Amino acid sequence: MLNIGVIGFGYWGPNLVRNFVSNEKCSVKMVADKNPERLKLVKKLYPSVNAVSGEDKIIGNPGIDAVIIATPISTHYALAKKALLAGKHVLVEKPITNSKKHAIELVRLARKYKKILLVDHIFLYHGAVNKIKELIDKGDIGEIEYFDSIRVNLGLFQQDSSVIWDLAVHDLSILDYLINEKVKSVIATGISHTKNSIENIAYLTLKFKSNRIAHINSSWTSPVKIRQILIGGTKKMIVYNDVEPTEKIKVYDTGYTMQREKALVDYRIGDVYIPKFDQSEALANLTKDFIRSILTGASPVSNGERALTIINILEGAQASIKANGKEVFLHENAEHK
Numbered sequence: 001m002l003n004i005g006v007i008g009f010g011y012w013g014p015n016l017v018r019n020f021v022s023n024e025k026c027s028v029k030m031v032a033d034k035n036p037e038r039l040k041l042v043k044k045l046y047p048s049v050n051a052v053s054g055e056d057k058i059i060g061n062p063g064i065d066a067v068i069i070a071t072p073i074s075t076h077y078a079l080a081k082k083a084l085l086a087g088k089h090v091l092v093e094k095p096i097t098n099s100k101k102h103a104i105e106l107v108r109l110a111r112k113y114k115k116i117l118l119v120d121h122i123f124l125y126h127g128a129v130n131k132i133k134e135l136i137d138k139g140d141i142g143e144i145e146y147f148d149s150i151r152v153n154l155g156l157f158q159q160d161s162s163v164i165w166d167l168a169v170h171d172l173s174i175l176d177y178l179i180n181e182k183v184k185s186v187i188a189t190g191i192s193h194t195k196n197s198i199e200n201i202a203y204l205t206l207k208f209k210s211n212r213i214a215h216i217n218s219s220w221t222s223p224v225k226i227r228q229i230l231i232g233g234t235k236k237m238i239v240y241n242d243v244e245p246t247e248k249i250k251v252y253d254t255g256y257t258m259q260r261e262k263a264l265v266d267y268r269i270g271d272v273y274i275p276k277f278d279q280s281e282a283l284a285n286l287t288k289d290f291i292r293s294i295l296t297g298a299s300p301v302s303n304g305e306r307a308l309t310i311i312n313i314l315e316g317a318q319a320s321i322k323a324n325g326k327e328v329f330l331h332e333n334a335e336h337k
């Protein structure tokens with residue numbers, strides 16, 4: 001039985017606690033939050049859990065095997081580092097840190113101390129995303145030519161990170177998971193409509209060595225919630241609408257071919273089908289992966305190295321925004337400083 005301590009019981013922390021409490025292979029022993037109101041809620045919901053105000057009581061407790069960090073982004077690095085140095089396995093919320101330098105350090109610490117480092121890129125555990133991956137891996141979609149995502153709503157303005165670190169991080173994790181090719185360069189623009197200069201709208205264009213392109217539109221200032229990804233392959237095209245309650249994935253037998261002789265395009269518009277996928281809760285799948293990885297020593301699906309690849313792109317995108325949309329080339333090896 002693994003003993004778990006959770007730091008941060010704000011908006012997202014309770015979802016993690018609920019999932020770890022319902023997993024029979026672990027026991028949530030402690031939850032920490034700086035806010036006394038949140039601690040009152042912990043005690044009400046989980047009377048047997050020890051609710052504490054500071055992270056040190058969890059990290060310094062030799063009886064705790066794994067620490068879960070669900071605090072704001074700017075705190076991830078210091079808390080995860082402290083926990084790894086104390087010999088704990090770590091599950092940290094997305095994004096792993098707010099800088100590549102710090103992400104590299106955490107990945108190396110986890111390796112050095114042989115501890116599991118899992119980053120909550122929740123979509124990697126989502127049935128719909130895994131169904132799309134299965135279709136792509138089987139070759140049903142053909143070569144992927146484009147990935148076009150829009151993730152906008154009237155979102156909570158974060159105080160310590162821009163919209164790309166909050167929202168585009170999801171699209172980047174899905175893109176990296178589905179497409180077996182690293183991003184070559186990023187062109188990004190964004191704007192802040194508040195006094196703190198933190199972008200609330202951003203557009204990212206990602207280029208690859210191959211003839212492939214990706215675009216991500218992120219915003220906290222949309223009147224409607226849209227979570228839609230279009231994936232175009234040489235054989236079929238996919239529309240993944242995460243706001244749809246059940247029919248989230250539609251596969252279009254749609255395509256085009258160039259006529260050999262003339263510079264004309266022939267279109268093919270065929271059937272549309274709606275594949276079934278595993279409906280289990282993504283966080284429950286993530287919880288199982290974390291525990292299984294600790295018990296077996298296997299690397300989790302959403303490991304630190306994958307998180308680092310995503311941070312590498314985010315940092316490139318932030319640099320491009322700062323340089324007014326200048327193309328920023330990324331090093332193939334994300335661990336390159």
Ligand SMILES: NC(=O)c1ccc[n+]([C@@H]2O[C@H](COP(=O)([O-])OP(=O)(O)OC[C@H]3O[C@@H](n4cnc5c(N)ncnc54)[C@H](O)[C@@H]3O)[C@@H](O)[C@H]2O)c1
Nearest residue numbers: 008009010011012013032033034035070071073093094122
């Ligand atoms: N994976 C997802 O889909 C998803 C969804 C939402 C949020 N998140 C991530 O979860 C993290 C937290 O986001 P949130 O929306 O829950 O934030 P939040 O502000 O609602 O909650 C954070 C909580 O952490 C507490 N806290 C901060 N520092 C602490 C410390 N040192 N010790 C103890 N408690 C501390 C705060 O008091 C607060 O209650 C962020 O990294 C965010 O990106 C992930």
